Each structure stands twice: as C-alpha cells, then as structure tokens.
Amino acid sequence: MDSTRAHDGTHEVVIGLEIHVQLLTASKMFCGCATAFGAPPNTLVCPVCLGLPGSLPVLNRRAVELGLRTAVALGCQVHPRSRFHRKNYYYPDLAKNYQISQYQYADHPPLATGGVLEIPSDGRPRRVAIRRVHLEEDTARLLHPAGAGGAASSLVDYNRSGVPLMEIVTEPDLCSPGEAREFLNAIRRLLQFAEVSSCRMEEGTLRCDANLSLQAPGGPPGVRTEVKNMNSVRAVERALAFEAVRQREVLARGEVVVQETRHWEERRGVTFASRSKEEAEDYRYFPEPDLVPLDVDRAWVQAIRETLPELPAARRDRLIATFGLPAYDADLITATPAMARFFEETVALGPHPKAVANWLAGAVTAYLNEHGVEIDRIALTPARLSALLRLVDEGAVSGRTAKDVLVEMIARDQEPEAIVESRGLQQISDEATLRGVVDQVIADHPGPAAEIRAGKVRALPFLVGQVMRATGGRANPEAANRLLRERLS
Ligand code: ZN
Ligand code: MN
Numbered sequence: 001m002d003s004t005r006a007h008d009g010t011h012e013v014v015i016g017l018e019i020h021v022q023l024l025t026a027s028k029m030f031c032g033c034a035t036a037f038g039a040p041p042n043t044l045v046c047p048v049c050l051g052l053p054g055s056l057p058v059l060n061r062r063a064v065e066l067g068l069r070t071a072v073a074l075g076c077q078v079h080p081r082s083r084f085h086r087k088n089y090y091y092p093d094l095a096k097n098y099q100i101s102q103y104q105y106a107d108h109p110p111l112a113t114g115g116v117l118e119i120p121s122d123g124r125p126r127r128v129a130i131r132r133v134h135l136e137e138d139t140a141r142l143l144h145p146a147g148a149g150g151a152a153s154s155l156v157d158y159n160r161s162g163v164p165l166m167e168i169v170t171e172p173d174l175c176s177p178g179e180a181r182e183f184l185n186a187i188r189r190l191l192q193f194a195e196v197s198s199c200r201m202e203e204g205t206l207r208c209d210a211n212l213s214l215q216a217p218g219g220p221p222g223v224r225t226e227v228k229n230m231n232s233v234r235a236v237e238r239a240l241a242f243e244a245v246r247q248r249e250v251l252a253r254g255e256v257v258v259q260e261t262r263h264w265e266e267r268r269g270v271t272f273a274s275r276s277k278e279e280a281e282d283y284r285y286f287p288e289p290d291l292v293p294l295d296v297d298r299a300w301v302q303a304i305r306e307t308l309p310e311l312p313a314a315r316r317d318r319l320i321a322t323f324g325l326p327a328y329d330a331d332l333i334t335a336t337p338a339m340a341r342f343f344e345e346t347v348a349l350g351p352h353p354k355a356v357a358n359w360l361a362g363a364v365t366a367y368l369n370e371h372g373v374e375i376d377r378i379a380l381t382p383a384r385l386s387a388l389l390r391l392v393d394e395g396a397v398s399g400r401t402a403k404d405v406l407v408e409m410i411a412r413d414q415e416p417e418a419i420v421e422s423r424g425l426q427q428i429s430d431e432a433t434l435r436g437v438v439d440q441v442i443a444d445h446p447g448p449a450a451e452i453r454a455g456k457v458r459a460l461p462f463l464v465g466q467v468m469r470a471t472g473g474r475a476n477p478e479a480a481n482r483l484l485r486e487r488l489s
Contacts, residue, residue, distance in 0.1 A: 011214035011251070013244050014221065015180050016131075016172035019187060020165050021197040022138065022205040023066045028162040029137045030057030030100065035164070037203065041157040049137075049162030051095030056290050059084075063164035064294065066196045067111050067135050068304045070166060073194050073311060074130050076115035078301050083108040084135075084288040092156055093139035101136035101167075103285045110134035111294070117190065119182040121175075128183055129171040138163040166196070172211070172224075177240035184208060184233045193312045193337050201232050208236050212243045214251065222247075223257040227271055229264045239264035243271050315340055323353035332361040338376040345382035351389040359385065363403050367410065379413035380406075388416040396420065398427045400473040429476040431483070434467070437475065438483045441466045452488040460484060 028035055031048035047055035071078050085108070086098040102110035115130035140161040144154050168187065174180050188199040188206060199206040213224035227243055230236045242264075247257050262271040310318070316334045319325050325333070333343045339360065346356045364385075368375060388405060391397045397405060397420055408419045420426055428434055441463055442449045448459035460481065467480040 011216055011222070011248065013176055013240075014172045014213045014215050014224075015174035015177070015240060016211045016224075017168075017170045017174065017180060017183060018209045018211075019168045019170075019184070020138075020207045020209075021168070021191060021199060023063050023164040023166055024195060024197055025060055025062045025066065025164050027060060027062075029060050029063055029135070029164040030162055031055075033162065039159055041155070041159060044159040045161070049095075050158055051097075051161075057100060057288075059291060059294065060164055063135060063166075064111070064296070065304065066164075067133060067166050068296065068301060069194050069308060070168070070191065070196050071112035071115065071133050072301065072305050072308060073190055074112075074115035074117055074133065074168075076112035076130060076133055078112045078296055079109040080296055080298075081109075082111050082134075082294045082296070084291045084294070085285045086288050087136075087283045087285055089283060092154070093142055093161075095140070095158065095161065099136060099139065100288050100291070101285075102134035104132050104134075105285075108287060111296075117183065117186055119179060119186045121179055121182065126179070128173045128179075131169040131171050132167075134167050134169075136165050136167060137161070138165045172213075172221075177237045177244065180210060180240055181233055181237040184236060188233075189312045189335065193309060193315065193334075193340075195309050195337075210236060210240055212240055212247070213257070214244070214247050223259050225257065225259065225271075226261045227264055228261060231266065235264060235266055238269060239271055242269065246271065319343070323347065323357070325353065325357050329357040329361045332365055333357060336374060338374055342375050342382055342385075346385050349382060349386040351386050351393075355389055356385070359389065359406075363406055367407065378410050380410050384409055384416060391416055391420060395427055395429060395476060397425055398468075398473060398475070398477065400468070401425050401427065404473075425474060427476050428471055428474050429479050431479065434475060434479055434483055435487075437467055437470050438480065438487055441470060442484075442487060449488060452484075 022035075025035060027033060028049055031046050033044045033046050033049055036044065048057055068078060070076075082102060083105075084100050085103045087101045087103070088098045090097050104110055104113065110132050112133040113131065115133070116127045117130060118125045118127050120126070138160050141157045141159070142154050143157065170183065174183060184206075191197045191199050191206075197205055201207070208230060210227045210230070211224045212227065213222035215222045225243060225247070227239050230239050243262065250257050258273070260273045263274045264271050312334050316327075316330045319330045319333060319340070320327060332339075334340050343356060343360055346360075347353045364375065364380065368378075371378075385406075388397075388402055388409070391405075392399055392402050401420075405416050405419050405425060408414070408423070409416055412419065428437075445463060445466060448462055451459045452463070463484050464477060464480050467475050467484070468477060
C-alpha cells in the first residue's frame with residue numbers, strides 16, 4: 001500500500017501538476033542570446049529579452065522541435081496551428097510586463113493537448129492524463145541579498161529571461177502525494193531520454209507547482225489550493241502531504257478551504273498563504289501581435305516521430321532482451337540516460353553484462369544515492385569500471401576489496417590498478433602466506449576448529465571470515481577455505 005495515500009473515510013485527495021522545464025536549446029526562445037548556465041549576471045541579454053521598445057521576437061525552431069518531441073512521446077494531439085499569447089502581469093522578473101506564452105482556447109490552441117503518461121501506483125501501472133503541452137519564455141531571476149535586517153533591495157539577472165520553457169499540465173488525476181512523486185520521476189525520465197531537458201530540479205531546469213483539493217466520493221470538486229516553491233521531488237511529496245492534512249483539518253473544524261496560492265517552506269515543513277504575483281487572477285491573455293501563428297504540418301510531426309530517441313520503456317525492454325538482465329536491474333539501469341549509456345559502454349569493453357549490472361545496480365547506485373550525485377558527474381568511467389571487474393576476474397583483488405577500490409577510484413580520480421598497487425590491496429593467493437594466517441586463526445579459535453575436526457563443517461564459514469578479517473579482506477576466500485579444510489581434516 002502507498003502509505004501516503006490519504007483517506008479520511010469521506011474525502012479523496014485530488015492533485016494536478018504544472019511542470020515547467022527548460023528546453024535544451026543553445027539560444028533563447030525569441031532571440032539569439034545564449035542559454036548558458038552560470039554566466040556573469042546580465043551578460044546574455046539583448047533588446048528582445050530585455051523587452052526594449054521596438055524589438056521583435058523571432059520563434060526558436062529548435063524549441064518547437066523539442067516541444068513536438070514531448071508531445072509525440074506523451075501521445076498528445078499536436079495542433080496544426082497554434083498561437084502565442086501575452087500573459088500580462090506587473091512584476092520585475094519580466095521587463096515587458098507580459099510573458100509570451102500559449103493558452104488553451106478552442107480557437108487558439110496551444111502546441112499540443114491530450115496525451116497520457118503511465119506511472120506505477122501500488123505496484124500496478126496507472127495512466128495519468130495530460131491536459132496540454134505549451135511553449136513559453138522563462139523569466140529573469142530575482143536575487144534578494146540578505147543585508148542587516150533582511151534584503152533592503154533586490155537584484156535582477158536577465159540571463160534567464162527568454163530561456164525556452166515548456167509547460168506540461170496534467171489533469172487532476174493524481175490521488176496521493178506518492179503518485180505525484182511517481183509522476184515527476186516518470187516525466188523526468190521521459191524528458192531526459194527524449195533529450196528535451198536536463199530536468200535538474202536542484203538547478204531549476206525542472207520546476208513543479210501543484211494544486212490539491214479534497215473531494216467527497218461522488219461529490220462536487222472541492223476548493224483547490226496552489227502550492228509553490230518546492231525544490232525537489234521529495235519537497236513536492238512532503239508539501240502535498242502537509243496540504244492534504246491541513247485541508248482535512250479545516251473541513252473537520254467546519255470551516256471552508258480558501259482558494260489561494262500557498263508557499264512551501266522546506267525548513268519548517270509547512271505551507272503558508274502569501275501574497276504573490278499570481279494573485280492577480282486576470283492575466284488578460286490576448287494573441288501576441290508580434291508573432292505569426294505557429295503552423296506544424298503532418299510531415300514535421302512524422303519526422304519528429306521517426307527521429308525520437310529511444311524512450312525509457314523501450315530501452316529497458318531492450319536491455320532485458322539483449323543482455324538477459326532481471327527487470328529490477330534493468331529498471332535501475334534505465335533510471336537515467338547517463339546510467340543506461342554507462343552500462344552499454346562498459347559492456348562493450350568486454351566484462352560480463354550481468355556483472356556490470358550487479359555493480360551498477362549495487363555498489364555504484366549506493367554510492368550515488370549516498371552522495372546525491374549522478375553517474376556522469378563522478379570520476380568513474382566505463383574504462384575504469386571494466387578494469388576493476390577484470391582485476392576481480394583475474395583474482396588480483398577480492399570482491400570485497402574491489403568495493404573499497406571503487407570508492408577510492410571515485411574519490412581520488414585514479415585508475416583501479418594504481419589504487420590496488422599503492423594501497424597494497426592485492427589479493428593474497430600465495431599459499432605459504434595464507435597457511436601462516438590459517439594456522440594462527442585455528443590456534444585462536446580452538447572451539448570451532450575442534451567442531452570441524454569432528455565433522456561439523458558448519459563452523460567453516462566462521463573461520464574463513466576470521467582469515468578474511470586477519471588479512472583486511474585481502475585473502476583469496478577459496479584458497480582460505482581449501483587450506484582450512486586441509487588443516488582440519
Ligand atoms: Zn536576447
Ligand atoms: Mn507557465
């Protein structure tokens with residue numbers, strides 16, 4: 001059972017998500033400025049993305065292609081003609097006082113509507129409906145440098161202003177905070193494999209707002225609140241769990257839920273109502289007069305479909321079919337495209353696919369989780385992993401020692417051979433050396449030794465363990481086992 005599924009006997013949780021992703025384009029949505037991350041503030045700007053009078057936007061074709069890829073991957077209906085709109089609001093993160101976006105009018109549709117994404121829910125697949133996929137521009141970044149007594153002024157960095165954004169809106173189909181988490185994981189995986197976005201929530205290339213309401217079974221929809229300011233998948237899940245409990249308590253007191261925007265505060269673990277730019281409900285959408293309608297013909301959609309990169313489900317199935325991987329390993333290895341690529345590149349260097357899968361799904365994934373990093377950002381390469389597996393195969397290091405070597409390789413950015421050499425981690429297979437250790441272990445543990453002599457071999461693994469311990473895990477376990485049997489027969 002999904003422990004986050006919220007029921008109080010009378011109301012069901014209803015959740016919808018609005019997901020913004022930055023598209024992997026070299027230039028901005030309506031001008032030629034670069035989209036590079038981390039440049040000095042206000043260096044990637046021009047009259048268009050600064051909103052200077054008289055400047056005219058020109059649509060980025062690549063951004064449309066990435067939007068179409070997403071639409072095709074989600075099985076959406078692509079509209080042959082869509083329009084851009086002005087979404088008007090007054091806030092310093094947009095110099096024009098409007099954002100060029102798309103809205104869902106019957107006569108002025110967005111890029112694509114409909115579609116579905118499958119997520120696991122209580123161990124079964126569940127289909128979540130997509131309302132629309134539309135294109136828009138990102139806003140500038142506001143910085144509030146903390147001075148004495150809080151920020152006296154705010155700074156604006158327009159480098160992000162005009163960066164291509166895609167918004168994916170779901171139907172309110174999600175029934176629990178846990179399902180919201182699964183959806184985010186699934187959409188991130190899909191968009192990464194489709195090479196549409198890097199989808200790094202910590203860098204803001206994927207951002208998620210959520211709405212939540214409580215509904216009596218068969219009753220009318222409840223009043224919903226919008227929850228914002230969540231910076232990780234886990235924060236989304238926690239914020240929604242908090243909001244479900246809060247609304248339930250409001251109803252239990254006989255009060256009504258107020259329709260409002262609430263901000264998640266990570267540190268205190270609460271949502272709170274706050275004034276925000278979105279409180280002006282009327283954005284006065286109207287068609288953008290500076291852009292012609294966006295026409296997408298069938299041939300273009302077909303070309304996108306034919307060149308779509310391999311999506312996660314297909315990749316997973318192919319790994320199972322080609323390399324005989326168990327479903328569990330194949331799932332972990334297709335968690336990110338970087339991991340899947342790493343697997344295939346390592347296997348191409350010769351090691352047994354199952355051994356590579358074991359290491360990636362086991363020790364490597366454990367390291368990545370522990371340090372909160374991704375495989376393409378650590379000093380492990382397919383060549384190094386394959387070299388390490390060769391050392392294990394040849395008996396140069398024991399499996400146990402190899403796990404330590406792996407961590408050292410990553411920490412020191414070195415080849416496995418260099419670490420084994422410099423740290424003296426070679427496996428001890430030399431019989432004379434091992435025999436001395438074995439004799440000492442037998443002398444130290446007369447009880448178990450006597451049992452084995454009497455034919456009770458159950459104590460043998462204990463003594464092998466003692467040999468491993470005495471050699472810091474470097475003894476060849478098979479040799480230790482054989483020598484112990486010889487000595488105690
Ligand atoms: Zn620009
Ligand atoms: Mn938006």
